[in-house]
Amino acid sequence: MPIKSATKPVSVNPLKVGQPLGGVLALQGMYRSMPLLHGAQGCSAFSKALLTRHFREPIAVQTSALQEMDVIFDADRNLEEALDHIWSKHHPDVIGVISTALTEVAGVDFQSRVKAFKRERALKDSLLFSISLPDFHGSLETGYSSTVESLMDAVLGLAGGKSPKKQRRTQVNLLPASYLTAGDVMEIKDIIASFGLEVITLPDISTSLSGHLLTGFSPLTRGGTPLDSACQMLESSCTIAIGASMERPARRLTHAAGIPYHLFTGLSGLAASDAFIHFLQKISREPAPVRFRWQRENLLDSMLDAHFYYSGASAVVALEPDHMLSTAAWLEEMGVELKRLITPCSTPALQKTEREVWIGDLDDAEESAQGVDLWISNSHGRKGAPRAGASFVPAGLPVYDELGAHTSVSVGYRGTMEWVNKVGNVLLTERGKGG
Amino acid sequence: MEPAVSNGRLEVSCGKKIPKSTPCPRPVPGEASGGCSFDGAQITLIPIADAAHLVHGPIACLGNSWESRGSLSSGPELSAYGFTTDLGEQDIIFGSEQKLHESIRYIVSRFAPPAVFVYTTCVTALTGEDIEGVCKAESEQLGTPIIPVNSPGFVGSKNLGTRLAGDVLFQHIIGSTEPEQTTSHDINLIGEYNIAGEMWHIERLMQQAGMSILSRITGDGRFREVGWAHRAKANMVVCSRALLGLAVQMERKYGIPYFEGSFYGAKETSYSLRQMAYLTGDRDVERRVDKLAAREEMRLSLELEPYRKQLKGKRAVLYTGGVKSWSVITALQELGIKVVGVGTNKSTAEDVSRIADRIGDDAEYIPEGGARQILKTVRSRKADMVIAGGRNMYMALKEQIPFVDINQERHKAYAGYDGLLSLAKQLVHTLQHPVWELTAKLAPWEEETEFAD
Numbered sequence: 081m082p083i084k085s086a087t088k089p090v091s092v093n094p095l096k097v098g099q100p101l102g103g104v105l106a107l108q109g110m111y112r113s114m115p116l117l118h119g120a121q122g123c124s125a126f127s128k129a130l131l132t133r134h135f136r137e138p139i140a141v142q143t144s145a146l147q148e149m150d151v152i153f154d155a156d157r158n159l160e161e162a163l164d165h166i167w168s169k170h171h172p173d174v175i176g177v178i179s180t181a182l183t184e185v186a187g188v189d190f191q192s193r194v195k196a197f198k199r200e201r202a203l204k205d206s207l208l209f210s211i212s213l214p215d216f217h218g219s220l221e222t223g224y225s226s227t228v229e230s231l232m233d234a235v236l237g238l239a240g241g242k243s244p245k246k247q248r249r250t251q252v253n254l255l256p257a258s259y260l261t262a263g264d265v266m267e268i269k270d271i272i273a274s275f276g277l278e279v280i281t282l283p284d285i286s287t288s289l290s291g292h293l294l295t296g297f298s299p300l301t302r303g304g305t306p307l308d309s310a311c312q313m314l315e316s317s318c319t320i321a322i323g324a325s326m327e328r329p330a331r332r333l334t335h336a337a338g339i340p341y342h343l344f345t346g347l348s349g350l351a352a353s354d355a356f357i358h359f360l361q362k363i364s365r366e367p368a369p370v371r372f373r374w375q376r377e378n379l380l381d382s383m384l385d386a387h388f389y390y391s392g393a394s395a396v397v398a399l400e401p402d403h404m405l406s407t408a409a410w411l412e413e414m415g416v417e418l419k420r421l422i423t424p425c426s427t428p429a430l431q432k433t434e435r436e437v438w439i440g441d442l443d444d445a446e447e448s449a450q451g452v453d454l455w456i457s458n459s460h461g462r463k464g465a466p467r468a469g470a471s472f473v474p475a476g477l478p479v480y481d482e483l484g485a486h487t488s489v490s491v492g493y494r495g496t497m498e499w500v501n502k503v504g505n506v507l508l509t510e511r512g513k514g515g
Numbered sequence: 516m517e518p519a520v521s522n523g524r525l526e527v528s529c530g531k532k533i534p535k536s537t538p539c540p541r542p543v544p545g546e547a548s549g550g551c552s553f554d555g556a557q558i559t560l561i562p563i564a565d566a567a568h569l570v571h572g573p574i575a576c577l578g579n580s581w582e583s584r585g586s587l588s589s590g591p592e593l594s595a596y597g598f599t600t601d602l603g604e605q606d607i608i609f610g611s612e613q614k615l616h617e618s619i620r621y622i623v624s625r626f627a628p629p630a631v632f633v634y635t636t637c638v639t640a641l642t643g644e645d646i647e648g649v650c651k652a653e654s655e656q657l658g659t660p661i662i663p664v665n666s667p668g669f670v671g672s673k674n675l676g677t678r679l680a681g682d683v684l685f686q687h688i689i690g691s692t693e694p695e696q697t698t699s700h701d702i703n704l705i706g707e708y709n710i711a712g713e714m715w716h717i718e719r720l721m722q723q724a725g726m727s728i729l730s731r732i733t734g735d736g737r738f739r740e741v742g743w744a745h746r747a748k749a750n751m752v753v754c755s756r757a758l759l760g761l762a763v764q765m766e767r768k769y770g771i772p773y774f775e776g777s778f779y780g781a782k783e784t785s786y787s788l789r790q791m792a793y794l795t796g797d798r799d800v801e802r803r804v805d806k807l808a809a810r811e812e813m814r815l816s817l818e819l820e821p822y823r824k825q826l827k828g829k830r831a832v833l834y835t836g837g838v839k840s841w842s843v844i845t846a847l848q849e850l851g852i853k854v855v856g857v858g859t860n861k862s863t864a865e866d867v868s869r870i871a872d873r874i875g876d877d878a879e880y881i882p883e884g885g886a887r888q889i890l891k892t893v894r895s896r897k898a899d900m901v902i903a904g905g906r907n908m909y910m911a912l913k914e915q916i917p918f919v920d921i922n923q924e925r926h927k928a929y930a931g932y933d934g935l936l937s938l939a940k941q942l943v944h945t946l947q948h949p950v951w952e953l954t955a956k957l958a959p960w961e962e963e964t965e966f967a968d
Contacts, residue, residue, distance in 0.1 A: 090569065090618035091601035098575025120637050120668035121542055122551030126579035129906065133583070138886070138909045145542040148669045151641065158544040165545030181573040182637040182669065185607055215573035216604050216638075293954065295914055297890050460582055463595065 083430055085439035092443035093460060095398050096424035097477070098215040101127050102223025102258055103178040104141050105477075106231065109283025111304040112173040114166050118144045118159055118190050119180030133480040135262075135289045140301045142166055151186050156193040163197050163208075172300050173307045174207045176227060181215035207307060209234035219424040220477065221400040224258035225325040228283060232332045235282075235310045251316045252363070253339070254281040255330055257323025259403035259476060262290035263487035264495065268322065268347065271356070271492055274371075275364035280313050281305060290487055314339070318363060322347060322491075323402035324429030345429065346406025347491035348499065349413050350379060356492070375493035382497045383414065386504035390414040393507055395454035396468075398422040398445040398461065399476045401430055407456060407475065408435060410496055420448040422457075453507060471506045542672070548885055548906070551668030553636055554580065555676020555757070560632050560664065560683070562708050562733040563741060564588035567628040569598040571615055571646060572636025573607075576668070585710045585925060589735050593628055607642060612649055619653045619661055629738040630660040632683075640667035660738075662687045677757035684732065684741060685764050692742030694729065700795045701729035703744050705762055705773075707753040709734025713930035717778055720811075720931055724804045726791055732761075745769045749794035751776050751787060756863045778930035779839065779938075780846030781812050811932040819850070822939035827851035829946065832892050834858035834881065834903035835921050841869040843902065843921060846929070850939050854878050856892035858903070886910040900946060915954050917945045 100117055104127045107115040117124040124143035131139040144158040159177065166175060177194050194210040211230040213223045252272060256265045265286035272279045288303030313319075313333065319341040321330035330341035342359060346352050353376070357368050394417040397407050401423045408418055422440045423430065430437050438444060442461050449455050449468035457465075458476040465472035479485035489495035542549075553576060561568050561584070570577040581597035588594070600618050602611050615633070622631055635646050650661040666679040694701075702721065707714050714734045721728060730736065730744035750762045750773035762773035772794050776787035785808035792804040829852050833843055840862045844854050856879040859867055867880075879896060881888045886907055893901060893916055901911045904922030911918040919941055921929070929938045 089600075089614055089621050091574075091597075091599050093597050094574060094578045094581075094599055094601060096574045096601065097578040098573070100575065101579055116545070120551050120553075121547050121549065121672075122554050122580075122668040123575060125548065125550040125554065126575065129583060130579050132906070132909065136909060138913065142545050143542075143547050144544045145547040146669055147541065147671060148640075148667075151637075151669055161543075162545030165543065169546075181575065181602075181607075182641065185638050185641055214604070215575040216602055216607055219574075293913060293915075297887055297910060297914070299887075460597070463592070 083426055083437050083439060086441070086444045088443070091441045093446070093464060094424070094441045095422065095445075095457065095460070096219045096441070097130070098123075098127075098181070099213040099218045099220070099223030099226070100178050100180050100215065101130065102218075102220040102225075103176065103211060103213050103227040104128075104139070105131065105220070105258060105285070106224045106227040106283050107174065107176045108139065108288050108301055109281075109285040109304040110174045110176075110231070110301060110310075111288070111306040112298075112300045113304065114140055114142055114170065114172045114175050114300055116142050116144065116159075116162055116166065116175055116177045117180055118155070118177055118188075119146055119182045121145045123180045123182070130478055134478040135486045136483075137289050137291065137486075138302075140299060142299075146182065151182065155183060155186060155188045156190060159190055159193055160197060163194075167201065167203075170298070170300055172206065174231075175209075176231070177208070177210040178227070179210070179212050179214065184212065184214035184216075205307075207231075207234050207238060217425075218427075219400060221258045221323075221325050221402060222425065222427065225329060228255065228326065228329040229332060231282070231310075232329045235307075235313065236332070236336045238307075239311050239314055246315060247317055248278070248315050249317050250276060250364070251278045251280065251312075253313045253316045253319040253330075253333065254279050255319060255321045255326040256281065256283075256285075257326050257402045259400055259406070260322060260491065261486050261488055262286045262288075263489040264347075264491045266290060267489045267491055267495055271372075272320070272360060274369045275360045275366050277360070277364050280309050280316060282310055282313065318342060320344065324405070325402050325427060346402065346409055348406045348496050349410035350376075350383070350493075350496065351413065352406070352409060353379075353491075353493045353496060372493065375497070379493040379497040379500070382500050382504075386500050387415065389504050389507040389511060390416055393417070393453040394419045394451075395456060396420045396422065396445050396449040396452050396470065398440075398442055398455075398457035400424065401427045403476055404437070405429065405433060405435075406490075410499065414500065416454070419452045420445070422448075453510065454503065456503075471510050473503055473506055550673040550676075552666045552670045552672065552676030552679060553634060553668040555673035555678075556634060556664050556666035556680040556683075557676075558584060558673070558708070559677045559680035559733060559758070561594050562586040562588075563630075563632075563736045563738055564594045565591035565629055566738045567593055567596065567598055567622045567626055567631045568634065569600070569618060569622060569631055570634045570636060571600045571602075571611070571618075571639050571644070572634075573602045573638055574599065576634075576636045577601075584708070586708045586734055587712045588709075589715070591737070593626060596626075598622060602638065607638065610642070610644065611639070612644055615644070615646065615649050616653060619649070620657065623653075623657050623659050628659070630662055630688075632662050632664050634664045635667045637667045637669045640665075640669070660687070660691070674757045678760055681758045681761035681764075685761055688738070688741050689765065690742070690745045690769075692739050694740075694743040694746050697729070697746050698727065699748060699797060700726040700800055701747045702726055702791050702795070703730045703732055703747040703750045703771075704728055704734070705732045705750055705752045706758040707731065707734045711926050711928040713778070713928040713934065716928055716931040716933055720784070720788060720807065721791070724788060724792065724807050725797075725800045726795065732758075745771070747771055748796075749773065749791060751791060753777065756866065777839075777842030777845075778934065779842040780849050781815055781932055781935050782849060783842050783845050784808075784931050784935075785812065815932045815936060818936055819939055822936075822943050823851050825943050825947070826939065828853065829900070829942075830855045830896065830898045832856035832881075832889055832896070832898045832901050832903075833921075834889050834901065834907060839921060840866055841873060844870060844873045846935055846938060847902075848873065849935065850942065852942070855896035855898050856881055856889070858882075858889070890914060890916075900942070915951060917948070917951065919945055 455470040
């Protein structure tokens with residue numbers, strides 16, 4: 081199906097967020113790391129505030145704090161000063177330097193400055209890498225996956241390009257997409273581990289943004305993948321990528337160390353969960369633990385219970401590309417008519433889907449949601465949905481007006497069941513109103 | 516234009532005539548926090564509820580920032596819409612003035628707003644787009660004011676952005692319309708953003724005393740009413756040192772006296788109402804304010820009694836900006852709370868001297884350092900709680916320190932007499948919440964357990 085886009089000259093109620101935000105998010109999943117946004121102060125202040133509101137957690141991020149004259153004369157001086165400050169004060173394990181629209185348009189060669197800094201300081205045990213993420217391309221998802229790709233390159237570089245001495249049959253890598261919540265990542269890790277497999281996750285927000293109570297303040301990330309674990313990814317027997325956007329970082333490992341990857345475009349819905357469990361059974365050579373038999377039956381039973389409320393229902397889904405496809409998949413299983421699928425930017429995965437997809441904003445969602453039962457988007461849709469007469473279910477990022485959004489689970493049998501019930505309840509309540 | 520001293524109004528102005536402006540220190544790369552000038556300009560102007568606010572730049576500037584403030588509107592919701600030209604690579608390479616033209620026309624034809632504010636961002640400033648030219652052309656073409664806001668992020672701090680927005684109001688809007696009717700008791704509120712509906716409390720109080728708000732600048736404001744602000748009898752600068760400049764300019768050009776005040780705490784509220792009444796020059800209004808203040812303070816004192824008992828002697832670290840750094844101190848003191856630490860990083864020299872008037876040397880001054888310094892002060896001064904903005908909230912919670920949000924994202928109104936009661940209740944509920952005991956307890960497997968044989 082062709083990808084369509086709205087024809088307005090202006091974006092009204094945007095669904096899109098900048099790529100650098102995705103980069104900052106990815107780096108929250110590395111232990112003791114610090115994303116450094118190379119741009120004006122606002123670029124990092126907005127990112128920090130937005131992620132803080134969504135996750136209800138402190139967010140690690142810093143800025144090169146560019147001002148007009150710095151941009152005109154020497155933006156890199158600020159960058160070096162920022163690196164100096166961060167390095168000498170906090171000794172992070174990982175620093176990711178992320179460009180912004182400002183530094184991209186100014187055309188500064190920050191990447192070579194980062195390399196020079198690395199050489200001069202002989203940063204051997206730490207990871208310092210740079211990544212080009214202008215705001216005028218892509219969105220959160222592309223920023224996140226590009227950052228994971230660069231991170232992977234940097235990890236491979238740290239390993240010195242040597243092939244691993246040994247390969248562990250029972251160790252697998254997990255590359256979770258940007259839309260997966262801290263709760264989702266924890267659930268996926270748990271499912272994999274229940275097959276007797278050891279899993280290394282990159283990045284891992286489930287240990288940094290799921291709500292821990294570590295005391296002792298630090299401006300760095302307090303959880304996530306430790307650097308040495310990341311290096312051990314080269315010894316794994318395979319890589320599991322969740323979300324089409326994670327295919328490229330997964331391929332990096334295949335090229336560098338010959339580790340095969342398996343892509344799951346999503347893990348929500350019965351079919352997707354079945355495929356995942358079946359795959360884990362195959363690679364672990366273990367039978368599926370009994371609890372999944374139960375969970376599968378629970379899910380099917382819930383789907384039966386809920387189908388009354390879903391039947392005949394229509395929905396508008398406005399989410400980042402991978403998230404939208406995965407949400408569409410389970411809604412289709414529930415017989416929902418997908419009135420319109422809207423996403424902020426085009427990705428290769430969208431070219432392949434059979435569904436009709438629109439590149440647009442929440443204003444397009446509002447227009448197409450007239451007379452529709454359900455509206456699924458980030459919190460910015462809260463006002464538009466009632467104007468269109470649709471019930472609103474928040475998902476994606478940011479969700480700031482609901483507690484626990486970042487730990488809710490939508491993957492696997494259990495997560496699918498949670499969402500079937502959650503959305504089913506919204507539809508049920510609407511029916512109760514006689515609508 | 517020289518200040519019109521001859522009309523005798525200048526003497527009654529209570530603020531400084533010309534705010535001292537010290538150059539803002541350069542932010543330290545790698546250690547900076549806080550927003551940019553674009554942020555400040557948006558914050559100041561977006562509360563004008565019926566206008567459209569169009570951000571001309573790549574997505575992040577608006578995409579990452581919209582709907583993040585708690586300013587409420589009693590009617591129109593257009594300013595809650597996010598409009599951006601969302602520039603792509605082609606737009607940046609080949610120029611996006613045409614796109615801006617089209618965007619403005621689209622917004623005007625579809626939403627028919629009384630005005631469109633067009634915000635410059637770092638990228639469009641850097642590529643040298645003629646935004647003023649576009650705005651001028653479209654204003655003439657469409658007959659709708661299209662107002663350029665030249666405050667890209669990289670020109671400086673959030674405060675500077677607020678000041679630049681004040682200039683925009685002064686140069687493009689104030690004096691552009693005339694009110695249907697005026698009274699001798701018309702006051703403008705400047706720098707009141709109607710966070711959590713605070714302005715509505717204040718408006719009720721003013722009405723009870725026989726005064727009215729002529730222009731709300733800008734909380735719950737309307738474009739036309741900002742235009743007639745020059746017909747007010749007095750200006751009250753509620754918050755933000757940056758908009759003080761606007762009051763000064765209005766005094767110079769229109770001879771409107773101004774004063775700086777706050778509505779946090781009963782004392783400050785009474786003071787502010789008295790100042791307003793004084794500047795209207797109407798003895799009757801002054802008497803009404805006296806009565807109102809006496810009655811409200813009495814009522815409040817009775818209602819506060821149970822909360823005061825529980826708050827007496829509690830120690831707080833206050834970390835907020837500008838006017839709130841001193842006005843909230845008064846409110847807390849009225850509740851019997853001792854302020855043992857106070858942030859001064861966004862305060863002027865004047866603010867700091869006001870802080871000193873209130874707490875002297877009893878408290879630690881925290882000029883910079885954010886979360887780390889706040890925590891240090893909490894520990895060293897044995898504070899019971901932190902009162903600050905959302906940015907530092909989760910830091911406090913992780914350390915299991917009771918926290919009360921005082922800044923713009925909160926959902927409770929603390930202004931006026933009723934506001935002080937709300938604040939007292941919030942503080943007591945926070946301090947006495949059972950969660951503090953629960954989180955302090957160890958898990959059973961972490962406790963040393965002796966197993967009997």
